[in-house]
Amino acid sequence: MKLPYYPGCTLKANAKHFEDSAQKALEKLDYQLEEMKDWVCCGTVFSMTSDDLMLQLSSIRNLLRAEKQDLKELVTLCSMCYNTLKQSKDFVEGDLDNLEKVNNFMYMEEAEYKGQVEIYHLLTLLRDRIKFETVKAEVTNPLKGLKVGAYYGCLLVRPQKFAIDDFEAPTIMEDLVESLGAEAIDFQFKLECCGAYQTITKKNISVKRAYEILDSAQRVGCDAIITSCPLCAYNLDFLQKEIEKEYVDFQTIPIFYFTELMAVALGVGWNGEWTKKHDVDPEPILIEKNLI
Amino acid sequence: MSAKREMIDVYISGELFQVPEGSTIISSMEYAGFQLKRGVGCREGYCGACATVYREKGDYKLKGGLACQTVVTDGMAVAMIPFVPAEKPTYDLNELEADVSTFTKLFPTVFRCVSCNTCTKACPQEIQVMDYIQAIIRGDIERAANLSFDCIRCGLCALRCPSEIVQYNNAILARRLYAKYLAKKSPELDTRLKELDECKYDKEIEEVKNMPKDKLSEKYYSREIKIS
Numbered sequence: 001m002k003l004p005y006y007p008g009c010t011l012k013a014n015a016k017h018f019e020d021s022a023q024k025a026l027e028k029l030d031y032q033l034e035e036m037k038d039w040v041c042c043g044t045v046f047s048m049t050s051d052d053l054m055l056q057l058s059s060i061r062n063l064l065r066a067e068k069q070d071l072k073e074l075v076t077l078c079s080m081c082y083n084t085l086k087q088s089k090d091f092v093e094g095d096l097d098n099l100e101k102v103n104n105f106m107y108m109e110e111a112e113y114k115g116q117v118e119i120y121h122l123l124t125l126l127r128d129r130i131k132f133e134t135v136k137a138e139v140t141n142p143l144k145g146l147k148v149g150a151y152y153g154c155l156l157v158r159p160q161k162f163a164i165d166d167f168e169a170p171t172i173m174e175d176l177v178e179s180l181g182a183e184a185i186d187f188q189f190k191l192e193c194c195g196a197y198q199t200i201t202k203k204n205i206s207v208k209r210a211y212e213i214l215d216s217a218q219r220v221g222c223d224a225i226i227t228s229c230p231l232c233a234y235n236l237d238f239l240q241k242e243i244e245k246e247y248v249d250f251q252t253i254p255i256f257y258f259t260e261l262m263a264v265a266l267g268v269g270w271n272g273e274w275t276k277k278h279d280v281d282p283e284p285i286l287i288e289k290n291l292i
Numbered sequence: 293m294s295a296k297r298e299m300i301d302v303y304i305s306g307e308l309f310q311v312p313e314g315s316t317i318i319s320s321m322e323y324a325g326f327q328l329k330r331g332v333g334c335r336e337g338y339c340g341a342c343a344t345v346y347r348e349k350g351d352y353k354l355k356g357g358l359a360c361q362t363v364v365t366d367g368m369a370v371a372m373i374p375f376v377p378a379e380k381p382t383y384d385l386n387e388l389e390a391d392v393s394t395f396t397k398l399f400p401t402v403f404r405c406v407s408c409n410t411c412t413k414a415c416p417q418e419i420q421v422m423d424y425i426q427a428i429i430r431g432d433i434e435r436a437a438n439l440s441f442d443c444i445r446c447g448l449c450a451l452r453c454p455s456e457i458v459q460y461n462n463a464i465l466a467r468r469l470y471a472k473y474l475a476k477k478s479p480e481l482d483t484r485l486k487e488l489d490e491c492k493y494d495k496e497i498e499e500v501k502n503m504p505k506d507k508l509s510e511k512y513y514s515r516e517i518k519i520s
Contacts, residue, residue: 008430009426009429009430009431010430012430012431012432013391013392013430013431038423039426040407040422040423040426041405041407041426041429041430043406043407054406054408054454055406057406057407057408057409058405058406058407058408061407061409105408105409106409108409108412108413109409
């Protein structure tokens with residue numbers, strides 16, 4: 001089965017291992033991600049400025065081009081792309097004036113956006129279409145003994161209208177983790193903001209946030225954290241060397257994309273290229289648990 | 293005697309002139325008495341020096357084009373752009389990496405793209421400008437190089453860009469990176485360069501240079517091109 005796929009820029013650069021592991025894992029489930037043609041940036045963060053339609057053009061251009069390519073839906077892996085595309089879609093579909101104004105700007109596109117493209121995050125497809133039971137049945141290398149903390153951050157569950165699960169107490173990632181044979185550990189800060197783009201100009205804010213998140217996970221015994229957001233992954237992983245300088249008691253913890261653990265559990269194996277994309281070495285914990 | 297050409301009205305930088313129908317913007321300006329020193333080059337649509345903006349009578353759109361290629365219409369308002377003083381960082385190609393990090397350092401503005409496509413609308417070469425900028429953002433330098441191949445660096449994209457991106461300077465960097473680091477190396481090129489050093493075909497070149505035109509023409513049109 002082919003899934004029309006919207007990658008987003010980061011999955012072609014810093015998060016190539018997110019895309020690669022997802023493709024390999026899905027192949028084990030008889031699904032293929034088929035990249036849509038001529039996609040552009042998702043818009044990177046849904047604009048809260050209701051009257052600056054220029055900031056919606058990027059998202060809607062993707063939807064328009066998908067519609068022109070006869071795609072009824074797009075699957076995203078990146079939480080940011082999911083959230084931005086989903087909110088922009090609602091922004092124009094919920095207000096026909098906005099839709100008309102945005103379409104007025106699209107006169108070189110040969111078609112207008114009609115609003116027929118649905119946006120899904122891979123996690124919801126795994127739950128609702130592919131089914132976690134199917135995933136569980138295909139697991140050949142159960143992640144036995146691995147204690148995983150599922151970190152949601154903001155973009156999968158906020159605002160409430162676009163949440164992929166209960167916006168205050170989601171379990172979708174924990175349910176996936178359990179189906180892979182690992183132990184899902186709930187932790188206090190799994191919905192807290194990672195500091196997001198503060199990491200560029202006020203890094204100390206993100207360092208503090210990342211420490212609080214990781215510490216709350218480690219206090220309840222997590223061996224590893226999973227996420228689906230490249231920005232969260234960056235802050236939680238690459239800021240650990242900064243955290244170590246500020247907080248002497250801090251021990252590093254590996255950060256995975258959920259698809260990497262899926263790949264390991266479904267028997268794809270581990271790819272050394274993925275390790276290079278991590279800052280905290282993810283291999284020792286997998287070796288310790290006899291998973292690779 | 294050739295038939296008398298109809299005269300039409302053209303506003304050049306706001307002043308009304310009558311010029312012959314069928315003139316290009318450059319020829320109409322010269323007909324009107326302007327001496328063009330900047331913003332004019334090959335007059336064949338290749339060099340990109342004569343970027344211009346114009347508006348046609350009854351149309352609200354400000355359009356961009358090459359003054360040597362755009363034919364004036366009755367009531368058209370035109371203006372020449374002598375030069376685009378756009379940002380142009382200095383770099384040593386040998387020290388660069390063929391990935392997105394190079395653009396992050398040299399052209400951070402590229403990440404301000406909102407995919408509005410205004411650059412594509414402005415391009416007289418009909419290049420998918422916005423799509424190559426988007427390719428750069430995700431590190432697909434090969435796609436950026438291919439999509440921007442016909443760029444003549446007229447600067448209209450940068451002039452219209454609401455995000456202040458200098459598209460054409462990004463594009464030439466993408467093509468340079470592609471050519472130096474990513475494109476498949478051609479073994480034939482090395483062979484050919486060696487042949488040139490050894491003056492292998494000098495005798496044949498002399499022969500061609502001394503050939504009468506009709507013979508040369510016959511040889512040219514009956515040539516076979518081998519593509520391996």
